[in-house]
Amino acid sequence: MPEKVSDREGTNYNKGDEQIEVPGYGKRHIQAVLLFILIAVSTALRSSMTITILAMTESTSPYDHKIYNWDKQIHGFIMSSTFWGDVIVQGIAGHIANKYGSKNVLTVCIFITGLLMMSTPWFAELAGWKGVCLCTSLQGSCQGFITPCLQMLIGRWAPVNERTRFAMFIYSGMYGALIITPPIAAYICNSFLGWPWSYYIFGSQSFVGGLLWIYFGATSPSHHKTISIKERTFIEKDLDQTNDVILKTPWKSIFKSIPFFALVVTQCGCIWGFTVIYTETPTYFKLALGMDLEKSGLMTSLAYLMALFMSYATSFTTDYLLSRKYLSLTSVRKLCNTIGSWCPAVCMLLVTYVPIEYTSLSVGILIIMVGLDAVNSCGFLINSVDLAPNFAGVLVGVASIFSSLVSLLAPIATGLFVKDPHDKSQWRYVYVLSAGMYFFGNLIYIIFGSGETQPWNKPKAEKLDDEPELSKELMQMESKK
Structure with missing residues (x-):
């Protein structure tokens, strides 16, 4: 027999022979907002690079900012370097997140990514385009953990009949960042601040998102300190979260x-x-x-x-x-x-x-x-x-x-x-x-x-x-x- 599932929160639905009460707004919704912020921050870092690298190689500002004489082939290497790390970590990211906790892994990756982003102008000054490639490839390695962590967190926090909306809301943070990041990055690069401040401003967002995640995020309902018993029971029974x-x-x-x-x-x-x-x-x-x-x-x-x-x-x-x-x-x-x-x-x-x-x-x-x-x-x-x-x-x-x-x-x-x-x-x-x-x-x-x-x-x-x-x-x- 198919399960009778209610789309309305605050009501009941039957799962097998058991009736489960669906709680309303709760900690799972806060987790969704936090993950929306983190994926938006991660996407903004990469998205701003497409504009900022262009400003580093083409004189687009009336102000006197340093310009690097890098041809299109070097530009291609720099942009591809953001994906080098992804290739390396994809096979082990899920295993590491499962072993050490997706919250801990996600926190470390967000902070390191932000630090590397803010360090990119220094890498460019020190070692030119090779330094930028090194910096962006390290960022890619850290960001390679983000998607597996998100998938694990969605699987542990989103009840079955809320999962589509839950996941869609979180991943809409990616498109939100892609919408607002390019014009902001272009404005910063063309302003008196110049392209270095594009790295500083977007990199600093990682620390804001990371701190919010540390204080309010959790790997699963069982790891959350302030979740109500009713909501935790609902999530764990709905998802059959028995680690046995x-x-x-x-x-x-x-x-x-x-x-x-x-x-x-x-x-x-x-x-x-x-x-x-x-x-x-x-x-x-x-x-x-x-x-x-x-x-x-x-x-x-x-x-x-x-x-x-x-x-x-x-x-x-x-x-x-x-x-x-x-x-x-x-x-x-x-x-x-x-x-x-x-x-x-x-x-x-x-x-x-x-x-x-x-x-x-x-x-x-x-x-x-x-x-x-x-x-x-x-x-x-x-x-x-x-x-x-x-x-x-x-x-x-x-x-x-x-x-x-x-x-x-x-x-x-x-x-x-x-x-x-x-x-x-x-x-x-x-x-x-x-x-x-x-x-x-x-x-x-x-x-x-x-x-x-x-x-x-x-x-x-x-x-x-x-x-x-x-x-x-x-x-x-x-x-x-």
């Missing part, structure tokens, strides 16, 4: 899985396209189309505002299609992935053929392209949970190893193709290649992808006898009160 079962990871089945192979391929294709949009498009509009830095930043913000709108619109639309059973889960995933891959691919091809004098048309195409890419939020981005809810973190980690390599290679390839960033014809090769990656990745997903839970999601489990029961812990908490 260890599931053995079915590595052989994972690597033999055709749907997982399709997921990895389409993720690599989409990440290549998104990386080019994210890291290279501001440069294309600034140098190839002659748009000034502040307008380029504003244009980028409008594009991500469209992405934020499309991600929410898509989530509600897909929920409607599934609830009414108009489409199967597999069909919904493939439909969203196709819209989020092939439509941006067409836009990439169009934007390079628009004459320079029609800059507004190019901007419009870019905004549509970024918005359509966000439809992937209901495609491959959550497909790992469909395939294996028990091992979604493992699947994300394995797939991210390959997609991180792609993120690293995309800016380098741009530097190889674009010798003169002012020559629009050279940029055409970059966008044609990216469109091809989008197209091929989604084609494989259409043929071999799936939204069905795989048989290897439930391997044999091992029972542990030394774990305390929830009821005993709650009785101890009650007696202390």
Whole structure:
């Protein structure tokens, strides 16, 4: 029998033979706000780099700030270096977070990332572009832990029937940061403060977010000191959070899985396209189309505002299609992935053929392209949970190893193709290649992808006898009160 679940907080719903009371606003909502802030801060650090590096190499300010004579190939190496660390840590991030606590790991990474960000001008002065690459690659290593930590925290704090809204709210912090960061970074770089202060200001945000997380965050409901017994009971029973079962990871089945192979391929294709949009498009509009830095930043913000709108619109639309059973889960995933891959691919091809004098048309195409890419939020981005809810973190980690390599290679390839960033014809090769990656990745997903839970999601489990029961812990908490 399907479980009867209420969408209204403060009511009851049945889980199996047990009735669970749904508490209203509580500590889980505070955790969501904190994680929204942390992912926004993390995204702002990387997003500001695309504008600040451009200001370091091109004279865009009326004030006398130091300019470095770095060509487009070096620029590509610097932008790709932010992804070098991701490749290294993806395989171990989840294990370390699970061993030492996701709160502790996330705290350390946020503080170190902020310190490195604020140190970038000093690295540039000391060792030039190589120093900047070293600094940004270390930042990438720290930020490589953030997504696995977020996934673990969402899994431990978000009740089943609140999970979609919970996760969507948290990850909307990424788009929020992408909307406001470019114009702020451009304004700082063009002001009397200059580009060094872009690093100082955005880096300092990490310390603010980190302090909030230290004081109010927790790894799980059982680690939170002030959570009510009612809310903790609700979350732990709803999620069956009993740490008395260890599931053995079915590595052989994972690597033999055709749907997982399709997921990895389409993720690599989409990440290549998104990386080019994210890291290279501001440069294309600034140098190839002659748009000034502040307008380029504003244009980028409008594009991500469209992405934020499309991600929410898509989530509600897909929920409607599934609830009414108009489409199967597999069909919904493939439909969203196709819209989020092939439509941006067409836009990439169009934007390079628009004459320079029609800059507004190019901007419009870019905004549509970024918005359509966000439809992937209901495609491959959550497909790992469909395939294996028990091992979604493992699947994300394995797939991210390959997609991180792609993120690293995309800016380098741009530097190889674009010798003169002012020559629009050279940029055409970059966008044609990216469109091809989008197209091929989604084609494989259409043929071999799936939204069905795989048989290897439930391997044999091992029972542990030394774990305390929830009821005993709650009785101890009650007696202390």
